[in-house]
C-alpha cells in the first residue's frame with residue numbers, strides 16, 4: 105500500500121512536470137460536446153475552470169458521469185469550490201483506456217487525481233482505487249471507501265493514447281473531503297494576509313481606499329498582488345500623500361495583476377503586463393524580468409524585486425516587493441494630462457479587472473520625475489490622448505497581452 109501511494113505520488117510529480125509542455129493537444133470541452141448525455145458534466149468542467157487545467161495536461165483520464173449522475177451531485181448544493189474538488193477527483197493523472205482498465209496488474213491500482221495535485225486533499229483523499237471486479241466489470245472508488253466500489257466503468261468515450269482518455273463511469277465518486285473544501289482564497293482576507301506577512305502599511309493604506317474593492321473583486325477570477333514591504337511603504341508615504349485621490353487609487357491598483365501567476369509562471373513569462381490600474385489609455389503597465397534567480401518588476405521609474413511569497417494558491421498569489429512600484433503615469437515630467445477615456449463596455453475586454461475607475465491620471469509631481477525619461481514614453485502618451493480610436497487600440501493591446509499571458513501559462 106505504501107509503495108503504491110509512493111508510486112501514485114510520483115505520478116503526480118511527473119504529471120506536474122508535464123504541465124510545462126507548451127502544446128495543447130486536446131480540448132475536453134470539444135470532446136464532450138458530441139455527447140449530450142454528458143453535457144452537465146461538460147458544463148461544470150467549464151464553470152469550475154477545470155477544462156483549461158485538463159487541456160493543459162497529458163497522460164490523463166477523465167471519468168465523466170451522465171446528466172443524472174450530475175444532478176445527484178448538484179442536489180447537494182455544494183459551493184463551486186466543492187463541485188470543483190469533486191470533479192477534480194474524477195480526473196486521473198494517468199492514462200487508462202478500456203483496454204488498460206481491464207488489464208490492471210494484480211487487478212487493482214491506485215490513481216492519483218487532480219484533486220490530489222491541488223494540495224487540498226487531506227491524507228489519501230485524492231487517490232482513486234480502480235479494481236477489476238467479477239464478470240469483467242471495473243470498479244472505481246475513492247481510496248479508503250470501506251471496500252465498497254461506488255462506481256463502475258460504463259464505456260469509453262474517447263481515447264487518444266497516451267494523451268487523454270475520456271471514459272464514462274456510472275456515478276459520482278463520493279468524497280466528504282472533496283465536498284467540504286477548505287475555505288478558498290476568495291474567502292481569505294487579503295489585507296489580513298498581507299498585514300501578517302510584512303506588508304502591514306500597504307494593507308492599511310489599501311483598506312482606506314476604494315482600490316481595496318478592486319482587489320477583492322478580482323480574487324476569484326485570478327489575481328496576483330505585489331505588496332511593498334513595510335520599510336519601502338513607510339518611506340514612500342510622503343509621496344503617496346501628495347497624490348490626488350484618483351492617483352492614490354491608481355497607484356494601489358498598479359500593484360495588482362488581473363491574473364494568477366505562480367512564481368514559476370512569473371519566472372518563465374518575462375515581458376510587459378497589465379495591472380489592475382490599466383484602463384484604456386491609462387496604460388499602467390510594467391515589465392516582469394528575471395534577474396538571475398530573482399524576479400524583478402520594472403516600471404519606467406523603479407525596479408523592484410520580489411523578496412518573499414506571502415501566498416501562492418491558485419487563484420491568488422501575493423508577493424512582497426522591496427520597493428513601491430511607481431508608474432510613469434504618475435511619476436515623470438509633467439505632461440498635459442490625458443483626457444478621460446471614452447466610455448466603453450468593460451465586457452469587451454478579455455480579462456478586465458472587475459472594476460475600473462475612469463478618472464484621468466493625476467498630473468505628475470515634477471520632483472519625482474526621472475531626469476532621463478525616454479523619448480518613447482512621451483510619444484506614447486501623446487498618441488494615447490487622441491481619443492476614441494486610440495482607446496480601441498489600447499483595448500486591442502490588452503487583448504494581445506492577455507493572449508500572450510494565456511499562452512505563457514500553458
Ligand SMILES: *[C@@H]1O[C@H](CO)[C@@H](O)[C@H](O)[C@H]1NC(C)=O
Pocket residue numbers: 125127128129162264265267
Ligand atoms: C499527444 O500530445 C503531444 C504533445 O502535446 C502531441 O505532440 C501529440 O500529437 C499528441 N498525440 C495525439 C495522438 O494527439
Ligand SMILES: *[C@@H]1O[C@H](CO)[C@@H](O)[C@H](O)[C@H]1NC(C)=O
Pocket residue numbers: 131132133134137
Ligand atoms: C475548446 O472547444 C470549445 C467548444 O468546441 C471552444 O468553444 C473553445 O474555444 C475551445 N478551446 C480552445 C482553447 O481551443
Ligand SMILES: *[C@@H]1O[C@H](CO)[C@@H](O)[C@H](O)[C@H]1NC(C)=O
Pocket residue numbers: 105108212213214233234235250251252
Ligand atoms: C482497492 O480497494 C479494494 C477493496 O477495498 C482493496 O481490496 C484493494 O486492495 C484496493 N487496492 C489498492 C491498490 O489499494
Ligand SMILES: *[C@@H]1O[C@H](CO)[C@@H](O)[C@H](O)[C@H]1NC(C)=O
Pocket residue numbers: 293294295296299311
Ligand atoms: C480583513 O481584515 C481587516 C483587518 O486586517 C479588517 O479591517 C477587514 O474588515 C477584513 N475584511 C474582510 C472582508 O473581512
Ligand SMILES: *[C@@H]1O[C@H](CO)[C@@H](O)[C@H](O)[C@H]1NC(C)=O
Pocket residue numbers: 342343346469470471472
Ligand atoms: C509634493 O508635491 C509638491 C508640488 O507638486 C512638490 O513640490 C513636493 O516636492 C511633493 N512632495 C513629495 C514628498 O513628493
